[in-house]
Amino acid sequence: TDGTFSNPSFTCSTAQQDCTEGSSPTTSKYKPVSMTTYPVPHGQTVTLECETGYSQVGISTQVTCDNGAFTSVNIDCKASCSIPSDWATKNMKTSNPQSSDYPVTHSTTVTLKCKDTFTSSGGIETVTCTDGTFSNPSFTCLYWWPFTKANKVEIS
Numbered sequence: 001t002d003g004t005f006s007n008p009s010f011t012c013s014t015a016q017q018d019c020t021e022g023s024s025p026t027t028s029k030y031k032p033v034s035m036t037t038y039p040v041p042h043g044q045t046v047t048l049e050c051e052t053g054y055s056q057v058g059i060s061t062q063v064t065c066d067n068g069a070f071t072s073v074n075i076d077c078k079a080s081c082s083i084p085s086d087w088a089t090k091n092m093k094t095s096n097p098q099s100s101d102y103p104v105t106h107s108t109t110v111t112l113k114c115k116d117t118f119t120s121s122g123g124i125e126t127v128t129c130t131d132g133t134f135s136n137p138s139f140t141c142l143y144w145w146p147f148t149k150a151n152k153v154e155i156s
């Protein structure tokens with residue numbers, strides 16, 4: 001009434017920023033699955049999953065858009081393992097899991113054995129898949145010459 005404003009009951013603040021494609025939590029190991037377009041609104045949660053050929057090791061699969069940047073990614077995707085080509089040349093084969101079950105996921109333990117007519121020199125015959133690479137077997141397969149077909153002796 002006297003030409004002046006009374007105290008306003010609000011304050012101005014900077015608008016929260018949305019997350020753009022450049023801030024995407026996408027890598028060659030994982031990708032967002034619960035969103036389809038950018039920008040992702042501030043405060044929205046996005047679910048991540050491992051890409052094909054990787055398995056999840058981390059606890060959380062979600063990130064949140066926080067003022068233009070995604071929160072820390074706590075998902076860890078480890079590469080799967082295929083049968084190494086040198087196992088065949090070393091006369092080794094898998095007995096558990098079977099070759100049709102490959103690739104196997106990170107931390108899978110595989111039992112190896114020697115192919116028929118070969119015998120193990122001893123040592124550990126299990127290997128573990130660690131982020132795309134199997135540990136090295138500590139045995140070799142030796143040709144089992146006394147028991148080849150030509151030298152086979154039958155006992156009656």
